[in-house]
Amino acid sequence: MSTVRRPSRRAAAGIVLAAGLALTGLAAPASASTAADADVAFDAFIDAFWDPSEKYFFTNSDHVIDPAHAYGPEDGLYTDFWWEAQLWETVMDAYERTGDPGQRDLIDDVYDGFVAFYPTFANNYNDDIGWWAKASIRAYELTGDPRYLDRSEDLFDGIWAEWDTTYGGGIWWRKDPHDQKNVATNAPAAITATQLYQATSDPAYLTKAQQLFDWVDDRLQVDGHVYDHLEGPGSGTLVKWDFTYNSGNYIGAAMALYEATDDATYLDKAIAAADWTTTFLTNGGTFNDEGIDDGAGFKTILIRHLARLATVHGQTQYLPLLQANVTQAWDHRRTSDDLVGSNWSMPTPAGRLQSLTAAAVVSALQIVPANGYSGPQPGTGIHDAENAVTTNLNAESTSTGFLGRGYLAGWSSDGQAVTFHVNTAAAGAHELRLRYAAAAGDATRRILVNGVAVGANHLFPGTGSWSTWAETDLDNVDLDAGHNTIRVEYASGSGSSQFLNLDRLVVSQQREAEDGTRHGGIGLESSTAGYTGSGYLAGWNGSGQWVDLSATVVKAGRYDLTFRYAAGAGNASRYLFVNGASVVSNLAFPSTGSWGQWRTVTVEDVALTAGANTISLIFETSNGSSNWLNLDHLTLRYVQH
Missing domain, CATH: 2.60.120.260 (Galactose-binding domain-like)
Known part of the structure; x- marks a missing residue:
């Protein structure tokens, strides 16, 4: 049984930084993102992770227990409680797209395999139980099998018992201790309650769904920015971690209530959250890497709800971003097994992959309508530093005038660096524009492109204050077609000096007028x-x-x-x-x-x-x-x- 839940999170001033991946053993990128790729991706996922004898998904692609993530049946050989619910939804994503009888059977098989290990669904974590309640009502909608409706009602009723008036309402994250109330428990529960209302016509479910959503809306979001949780005494301290699944769950809950009530206020709230998320939680137009383990599944939840907002509710402005993300991820698959890692902005490394990580692009390919484009996917060129891969650096948002969610700060010693994963459509000359503040005086840093120094001691002239931002350019820098790394690091041996706050990198193709x-x-x-x-x-x-x-x-x-x-x-x-x-x-x-x-x-x-x-x-x-x-x-x- 799962005993460890919330992911390891690095937070500073409400900013969560993307986890890095080793840059060794990278596979050569491939190109394609068409309808047929959804089938290839799903089949590859099943080949790598499904155990038909146990009717359960393996945790790792090598089918070996990782002591660092030894949760789930047989000491972590198979996925833990909430992962299996997410992978069940991946199967449903495929079946909803194809109507394939084999995938229909697999819906039952995943459920039966889980029940064999967890016959009572006992779990201390209400969000874990909630994911199964949500997936079960979806399984009922797709199959009509009443056991899934019964299961969803039973599980939802169990976690609803954990609602109380602390912090003005909400369901506790776990039964013991009562230490926080978060989006991940309450927004999925709002979706489930709404779908139960649609399935049963029982108005009590709709009332509960509205209570759940109203609590999240009032206590955990501001102007479409959805925060993580409340904790502590009294009215609680708002913990402002930023994760894609928080936004995704909020969007999904708002849409579900819009569909049930025709109240356009809910649709407006979904759009506001979608606008915030697509603006602030991307790296060059690709959704942030949120690391392995639990975080690797967060994008799936966002994309599932964002795609519905775009396709069912006419908000087609999000489709190009969604399609570009699918293409970028699939282009970075491993050609050896057609699996994709957690950072969709870079080629997938060799070695072990976790099932929750690999499932993200599989679901995305099922959910997002293919646009038929099969070439390399250029990035947007805008890379906020707080969304990049950091080494011994933290993010802040205290000085005014920054772009994005914040900036990197506290940067004055060897071993501190930020790496941007940059994707370009074609090789050639590019301009690298860095936005920064240097209130302590002129600062310098070493800048490397694909491991080669292009600015051994690049100057960032002093800006006078930390709220005064300037830009400095590196011109005619040759980048490769496809994936590139741009690393800005403190290197005293190259002359690096002084504090520096780094806000944003903008990468553009460059054409000299004299040419x-x-x-x-x-x-x-x-x-x-x-x-x-x-x-x-x-x-x-x-x-x-x-x-x-x-x-x-x-x-x-x-x-x-x-x-x-x-x-x-x-x-x-x-x-x-x-x-x-x-x-x-x-x-x-x-x-x-x-x-x-x-x-x-x-x-x-x-x-x-x-x-x-x-x-x-x-x-x-x-x-x-x-x-x-x-x-x-x-x-x-x-x-x-």
């Missing part, structure tokens, strides 16, 4: 300092002058185009054409004050086609183009629309 095709006598100069590449375009102030910049992208979609320029003679403007079509008739380039000052202008959400694109910046008097302009380079960042 474009010039028309009408535009000049090429290198006399004013601060440019990138070999120079910049100049002598540009009359009709008939323009430059064509080539941009080859692997995936069609929306891209942000950022132009680096100097406008020392005052405000300037130009006509932006992309692939022969007008995009901005008179794009403004505000004055930079001098030719030695460089700034950027960004045009968002520009459609580019897969393959070659031509981006033209034109002096067109009839459209209002004006004044001199020096153009340094263009960067492109995929924004996943």
Whole structure:
């Protein structure tokens, strides 16, 4: 029986940092995310983890007990209590997609195998019992077998007995001791109660579902940000851990109540939580790695409910992100066994994988509608430092002005580093832009790309205060197609010095203006300092002058185009054409004050086609183009629309 539940969690100022994985033994990435892959993934999962004789899932892919996770039947050879409920839902995900009779039989087999080990469902943890109550009512909806309805009612009634008025209501996480009330117990219970109401028409279940959701909504979320739990004396201390499954459970509960009541307020709450989660809990557009053990299953719960929000309730704005996540994860599978690890942003390491970890992408492939794309998946390029893989670093959110959920701080000695897993569609030159604060004065760090130093002692000029943020760039850094690592580390041997707060890394493809095709006598100069590449375009102030910049992208979609320029003679403007079509008739380039000052202008959400694109910046008097302009380079960042 499971005796250890909540995952080991590293938290600081309400920020949870992603757990790292060893970067050895990485498999070569594959490419595909189509409907057929859902079948391949499910079959591979069954081959690796299902024991048909015991009717139970193994904990590990090597079928060997790991002393570090020795919970569950036969000392952890098989999965523990709540894992088996999650894997049962993975089987249901597949059956709901395919209607396959073999998968229908497997629903019964998983349940029968579990009951053989846990005939009374005895467990001290109410969330463990709640997962089985929730999965059982789903099994009833899919199969019509009344034993699943009976089981769900019995289990739900047992945990509802653990509701009391402490902290204003809510079900305790465990029966003994009563030490916390969390989302993971109460939101799934709200879903179960709503589904029991739908199945039985008993209004008492709906009342309980509304009480459960209202308590979570009132005590554990603010503006769509769903926190983890309350603990301690009195009215309780709010523990602000951020996990994808908290958001997922809240979204699922809100949707269930919307479906039962037609009250659009619940749908609005689900959307607010989905917006917060998809904004703040991603790494380059891929959902955060939350480590192995329990955390590896959290994304599954989010994706299951987020996909329903997108497909059943018309919130299609989330589909591109979901589809990109499935593609990114499946591209990073091990080709030897078609299994995927916990960090979907990197290739899956060789060696043992846990069943809960591997099941996440299997469920995602069943749930998320395939878009038929079978190429490499570029990331969005936006990597918040608190969502990256850290070494001896903590996150904060006390200084104002940060982006995302916070920033990395307390960083001043050897052995401290952050590693970003960055995925690009094509090899070539990229700009790395780091947002930081350095109130103690100039700081320096070593920056490595794929293990090779590109900035042995990169300077982060002082910012004057910890709430004043600046940006520093590394230009024309070669990245590989697919997966890359970018590591920022304190290395005294390379001259690293001073404290530094790191907020965000933005990675963009880079195209030097001097590499474009010039028309009408535009000049090429290198006399004013601060440019990138070999120079910049100049002598540009009359009709008939323009430059064509080539941009080859692997995936069609929306891209942000950022132009680096100097406008020392005052405000300037130009006509932006992309692939022969007008995009901005008179794009403004505000004055930079001098030719030695460089700034950027960004045009968002520009459609580019897969393959070659031509981006033209034109002096067109009839459209209002004006004044001199020096153009340094263009960067492109995929924004996943």
